[in-house]
Amino acid sequence: MFKVKSCQLIACAFACVLLSTQLVAAEWSGYVAGEYRVFTQSPLDVKQQENSNLAFAAEPEFYHSWNDDKDSLLFTSFFRWDEHDEERSHVDIRELIWTHVAYDWELKLGVGKVFWGVTESQHLVDIINQSDLVENIDGEDKLGQPMVNLTLIKDWGVVELFVLPGFRERTFAGDSGRFRSIPAVDDHTEYESAAKDKRVDLAVRWTQTFDDWDVGLSHFYGTSREPRLIPSMPPNGLVLTPFYDVIHQTGIDVQATLDEWLWKLEVIHRSGQGETFNALTGGFEYTFVGVMDSNADLGVIAEYLYDDRDDSALVAFDNDLFVGARLAMNDAASSELLFGIISDIKTNARFYSIEASRRVGESWVLSVEGRFISNVESNKPLFTVHHDDVIQLELARHF
Numbered sequence: 001m002f003k004v005k006s007c008q009l010i011a012c013a014f015a016c017v018l019l020s021t022q023l024v025a026a027e028w029s030g031y032v033a034g035e036y037r038v039f040t041q042s043p044l045d046v047k048q049q050e051n052s053n054l055a056f057a058a059e060p061e062f063y064h065s066w067n068d069d070k071d072s073l074l075f076t077s078f079f080r081w082d083e084h085d086e087e088r089s090h091v092d093i094r095e096l097i098w099t100h101v102a103y104d105w106e107l108k109l110g111v112g113k114v115f116w117g118v119t120e121s122q123h124l125v126d127i128i129n130q131s132d133l134v135e136n137i138d139g140e141d142k143l144g145q146p147m148v149n150l151t152l153i154k155d156w157g158v159v160e161l162f163v164l165p166g167f168r169e170r171t172f173a174g175d176s177g178r179f180r181s182i183p184a185v186d187d188h189t190e191y192e193s194a195a196k197d198k199r200v201d202l203a204v205r206w207t208q209t210f211d212d213w214d215v216g217l218s219h220f221y222g223t224s225r226e227p228r229l230i231p232s233m234p235p236n237g238l239v240l241t242p243f244y245d246v247i248h249q250t251g252i253d254v255q256a257t258l259d260e261w262l263w264k265l266e267v268i269h270r271s272g273q274g275e276t277f278n279a280l281t282g283g284f285e286y287t288f289v290g291v292m293d294s295n296a297d298l299g300v301i302a303e304y305l306y307d308d309r310d311d312s313a314l315v316a317f318d319n320d321l322f323v324g325a326r327l328a329m330n331d332a333a334s335s336e337l338l339f340g341i342i343s344d345i346k347t348n349a350r351f352y353s354i355e356a357s358r359r360v361g362e363s364w365v366l367s368v369e370g371r372f373i374s375n376v377e378s379n380k381p382l383f384t385v386h387h388d389d390v391i392q393l394e395l396a397r398h399f
Helices: 006-019 381-385
Strands: 026-039 052-066 071-082 090-101 105-112 145-154 157-165 200-210 213-223 228-232 239-244 246-258 261-272 274-289 297-307 319-328 336-344 350-360 364-374 390-398
Touching: none
Parallel strands: none
Antiparallel strands: 026 052, 026 390, 052 071, 071 090, 090 105, 105 145, 145 157, 157 200, 200 213, 213 246, 228 239, 246 261, 261 274, 274 297, 297 319, 319 336, 336 350, 350 364, 364 390
16 A cells, blocks of 8 residues: 655655646656565565565656756655565655755755765764655665755865754554564654654764865754654553654765775764764775776675664664775676675674676666575574565666
């Protein structure tokens, strides 16, 4: 069953208007995709689906510019139907945003997506958009965020100011879905703010380039995108209730590009969500260009993940090492492979990830993903999904 809210209905209506209107300089793009997942183990909960799952998705994008490209409108919607998990069948506005560009400033108004961060294994400083966890456990997929974004472009750096009216709750798998906690996350949500999901959040970010160094400094004040999951006992049994605190988060991200080396660091300091804490992710990527006299490039990645909260915070990666490799074939089919392992230094628990893609013909892209978990202790956050090892195939047609 699809979950559709009022803003999503507005987006659908808006899309229909665009489809029926002849606009100069209008561009349509996007993709439709079929997805097949195979879970290699039986689920921990009998309510969850068994070993295979079929899903379909579409992400059409409309772009229109005018006023000599000083003004533009971008509309990206997302649709997902899932065979078993009704929480994963949903519609979302990824972007519906007007942009005006001037000489030394830029204004964006609407629903948008913003990415902050430089590291590979996780993005600590990336806090504007909510994670769409029903799409993928890696948290890379994001929900659209209502915003007013003013960017000032100066010689001493770029300053981005954000007013974020309205909050998007994190999506979680339903009772029959995989990659879900045990007990399951309840549909009811609690907030620290009396305004609940109507609270207006604020954020600011400054970025500057110093020769080979790219530096970003950010601060966010508002409802945390990462909820605390609190056990509760409604009439239907034990569940986890998401609780969203009001937080301050200061972040620093740095990347140094030194020939074949990329040195990366993200650090955050957060208060308001229980005990004040610090977390960091840092490391490097070294690229071997033209491996074995071929066109292929091989990047070797190593990062350290640290969080100084105790075990009660239920952080998946608090003292871990990530090692991986990125292979770009640089061929006509744009073949790529990314492989990585996150290993807990104390317990030797491991999270394996593999992603590969290749274009087939002019318009088709075949992708393969794998997620595997091993050696997880029963008191760790990943334990409830350690039977959700999965191999995913996706065939997408781009237009």
